[in-house]
Amino acid sequence: MTSGLVLYGYWRSSAAYRVRIALNLKGLGYQNRPVHLVKDGGEQHASAYAAMNPQQLIPSLRDGDRTLTQSLAIIEYLEELHPEPPLLPVDARGRAQVRAMAQLVACDVHPLGNLRVLQYLESELGADEAQRGAWSRHWIATGFAALEAILADNAATGGFCHGDTPGMADACLIPQVYNARRWKLPLDDYPTIRRIDAACSELQAFRMAAPEAQPDAPAVQG
Template sequence: MGGPKFDKLQLYSYWRSSAAYRVRIGLNLKGLDYEIIPVHLVRDGGQQHAPEYRAINPQELVPTLLHGQRRLTQSLSILEYLDEVWPDRPLLPATARERQRARALGLLVACDIHPLNNLRVLQYFEREWHVPQPERDGWVRHWIEAGFRVAELQLADHPSTGTYCDGDTPGFSDCCLIPQIYNARRHGVDMTAYPALCRIEAECLALPEFDAARPENQPDAH
């Protein structure tokens, strides 16, 4: 496999973090060995806020990927880094047009859905505005459903959609979509409205690389 092998990969991760979940899938699809270092986002007031972790990632977010002396943040940029350093088993498609589509699908999740439902947003609602749990859950479902309606339209019957989001090889878009579907199910979103998404989810989760990345299969799962 191409790319430097001598630098150890360590992933600061939280089992339920969809951003960390994306990177776990990408690392697995690349066939790369890595060590999980759990960062509990709730315990002790959030271990991501501890000075030791802030020194690693000033944003106080997961994931952070350590590649030797390099400290890599932001899940989508990490996925692209993996493709550039280890070009075998590419996560992004071969043509500019298809790569743009894959990135657009990934950004739909990572920029339009996920930030509105991030733990720190929900904690702010609770702490500062005392928003009750049912209203917070409704907020989460609303923005997931708004994004999924678009994703369904972009994936259903599109000529570039195959077994997976982009053809018949799992990659970048799937790394982003599957963790968001996990979040959707956890928050009670009715997924029957999104048959294309559910079909792709089933195909992905049947693969060992996706199965190993599932939240319930992580060393810090509880």
């Protein structure tokens, strides 16, 4: 389905990856406009992009004359306008649970490992590569330990984070698993997370959204 949606993203951005998964799960086509986060000091800081997204972060989603920002707000917007298939359960408690798992990743894990934070740690606090790696692994491990406990303890956990269809929590979790692997965090302690990651990796919506499947992914990835 062609939707007229335009996604400003970056192949390896966790937040853009979430939105790609949501768009694919809903079967919404979109134009992909890569924003290179490193080249020329970061294309997200260019004036045309900054005018559209004053945070100078990605992703942004254009829908007609309107720019939407913040990955979870974008996913909620897609859910409201294109309710099928749903990415949130029908009951308020289930919805709260899925949103909480999504926010565990999107508020308490991912922002700490973001590029701009790692750049600050290096330039202002002199953190070397090993310290930046330890920092990133620490916050992912802290978040994953909690999420594993939540998933393992909840009767609503199914083949995916909530029940047997993928939703908003899975769209946040899988990009964070990708980051965990990138930072070489062992995943042995998180069997439920590994199981859900394996289930998602079988689905076309997740495969098409993966960093290495994006047009701006380099041929050799660092």
